[in-house]
Amino acid sequence: MTDETSQPATLRQIAREAGVSVATVSRALRRPESVSAQTRERILALVARHRYVPDALAAGFASRRTGLVGLMVPTISNSIYAAFTESVQGRLQAAGRKLLIANTNYSATLESEIVHKLVESRVEGVIFTGCRRDGVLYELLRHYRIPFVVTWSTSGDPSIPAISFDNFAAAKAATKTLIQLGHRRIGLICGLSAVNDRAQQRIAGFRAELEAAALAFDPTLVAERPFEVAEGAAAAEAIMGTARPPTALFCANDIQALGALFACQRLGRAVPRDVSIIGFDDLPMTRIANPPLATVHVPAQEMGEAAADALVRAVDMGEPIQSRALDAKVITRDSIAAPRG
Amino acid sequence: MTDETSQPATLRQIAREAGVSVATVSRALRRPESVSAQTRERILALVARHRYVPDALAAGFASRRTGLVGLMVPTISNSIYAAFTESVQGRLQAAGRKLLIANTNYSATLESEIVHKLVESRVEGVIFTGCRRDGVLYELLRHYRIPFVVTWSTSGDPSIPAISFDNFAAAKAATKTLIQLGHRRIGLICGLSAVNDRAQQRIAGFRAELEAAALAFDPTLVAERPFEVAEGAAAAEAIMGTARPPTALFCANDIQALGALFACQRLGRAVPRDVSIIGFDDLPMTRIANPPLATVHVPAQEMGEAAADALVRAVDMGEPIQSRALDAKVITRDSIAAPRG
DNA sequence: GATGAAAATGTAACCGGTTACACCGAAGAA
C-alpha cells in the first residue's frame, strides 16, 4: 500500500508495470467485465498500490463529456433555495454527475459572467432560477448544445423549458384565502420585483385577486425588501404603523413572514387576533412558530429533483425537456383568522 | 453576430480565419497586452462572431490547472453552513476559481467517495468541515499535492491545518454565562456527536464547565438530535417535561434553539422568566425573535473567507496554510436571565 | 545603414486519458 514513486501515477505507467496496453487499463477501470479476471486483478492491485486516481480532466477532454451540471441560484442563504439546491445535488450525485453551484446574488451582470464560465467548463446542462434574463444567454447555450431548464418561474416562451409552479396563481390563492376570511385591507411584503421575477409574479397575483374582489390596491401597504428576517420585521413595523393599518399581511416568503410575525408581536398586535399573517415557501420553521404560520407550500424538492432528472435524461438520451407546472398550495394554520369586529 | 457554422468553433479555426497561429489567439485571449492591438481586435471580432468560448477542459488539461476548489459541508440546509458556503464561494469567485460543492450529509462513506471524485476532478484545493475522518483521505490529498484546510473544528494534529474556532471553549463560555446568572440545572440540546465532531466538542465544553462549577451532569437533561427546528422543539418538550426540569437550556445551534423557544412558549413556560435559552451560531433570526435569543457568535463568514484565501495563496504561491483560531463569543440577549426564586 | 534589444508571432511538442479499429487465439460449427 505504499506509493512507489512520489509522483502520482498515470495510466501509461500502470499499463507498463502491468505489462498490458493503456486501453486494457482504461477498460479495467471503466468496464471491468470486459477484461479477464486475471488481468483485472493485476491492474487493480497496481492501481491501489500507486493510489492511482484517473484524471477526470483528461478523461473528459478525450471523451468530450464532463459530467458537470451548473446550477444558478440567487443565493443559498435563503433556506428555501438551500433545500432546493440540496435536492438537485442529491439527484445529480446519484446520477454520477457533479454540481457546479453559482450564486448570482440577484445580479444580471454576475449571472451573465457565470453562464460564460459554465460554458467554458463545458457543463452538460444548466438549471436556472427564474426566467427573466438576456436572451443572448439562452442562445449561447443553444449554440453549444447545452440543455437548460428554468425553475421557480414559469416562462411564457415555449422554447424555454420550465419545471416550476405558478407564482401568480399561488399568490392569488393566498390572497383569496385572506379575503374569504373577511379581510378588506391587506398589506404585502415581498422581494424586490426589479431583480426578481418571482416577486413580480407574486405581486401581480396579489393585485389580480384584490381586483377580482373589487378591493382597492393601496401602495402604502406594500413593501419590497431584500430577503432578510430583519427586513420583514422593519417592513411590518412600517406598514402596521400607518394611519390605517391592514388587518392582514401577505408575505411573499416565509423569512420575511417570520420577521413580520415577530415585529407584530413586539408591537403588541396579537396574531391572528389583531392581524393575520400568511407566508410563502412552507419552511420547516413555519410549522413550529407561535402561532404556526399559514403559508403556501412550494414544491422545492420535487422541482429540484424533476429538473435534475430532466436534464440528465436530456443529456443521456437526447430527450427534450418538457415544461411542467407542479402544484403549490395554500396551507392554512393558526396565524390567520377572520378580522375582529 | 451570427454564427458562421452551426458547430462551436475551436481555437484553430479562429486562428485560421484570422490568419495567425493558435499561439497568438491563445495569447490574445489570456494576456491581451502581449498581442498587437490590430491583431487583437481582428481576433476578438472573430471570437464574438463565432460565439467562441474556450474549452476550460482542454485548457486545464494542457496547463495542468483546473481552477476548481472543492468544499465539503454536511448540508447546506442549515443556514449557518449556507452562509459559510456563500462566503467561500464569493471569495473563490473573486479569485477566478470555481467551487465544487458536495454535501456529505454527515456520512463518512459518502464523504470518502466524494473526496475521490474531487481528486479525479483534480481540484486545486479542498475545504473540509470538521476534522474527524479516515486519515487515508488526508494521505490521498497529500499524495496528489492538493492543499486542504479544515474548518469549523480545531484539529489536534498540527499537520492538518485548521482555520476555525474553539468549539469547546465557546460552549464552555456559553455554559458559564448561564451558571453565572445563577442556574444550577441546565439542559443541553445539540447535534449527534457520533457523526459530528463539533457537537461532540460542544458537549465536552458544556460538561467541563459544569464540572468546573461543581455541578452534576444529568444525562436525562441532554438530547442529541438532528439539526431541525422540529427536533429542537421536541427535545425541549421532552426535557421540560421531566420531573425536575432545568431552569436553563443550552442549545448548541440556533435552529434547535428556536425550536426550543417556540416549544417552551407553547408549554406556557415564559422565556426567560421560567426558563432561559441560549443558542449557538448567531443566525440573523435570533436577533429578531421574541425575546431576542442569546447565542454564541461564530465567525462563519470570516472563517469561510480566510479558508478560501489561504487555499488560493497555497495554490498560487505555494504558501503553507497556517492554522488559525478565530474568535467566537457569547452574545447576551433577553432570552437569558437569573432563575426565579 | 548597421546593430542589438524588445516586441510580436510562429512551430510543434505535450498534457493523459478514450476509443475505433485491427489483430490474435480458442472454442464451436459445418
Next chain:
DNA sequence: TTCTTCGGTGTAACCGGTTACATTTTCATC
C-alpha cells in the same frame, strides 16, 4: 479439417488548448 465467432487485447489517432523555444519584425541607437 476448415470456417466462423467472439472474447480479450494492442495500436495509435485524437480531443483543443498551452507554452517553451525559435523566428521574424519593429524600432531606437550608434
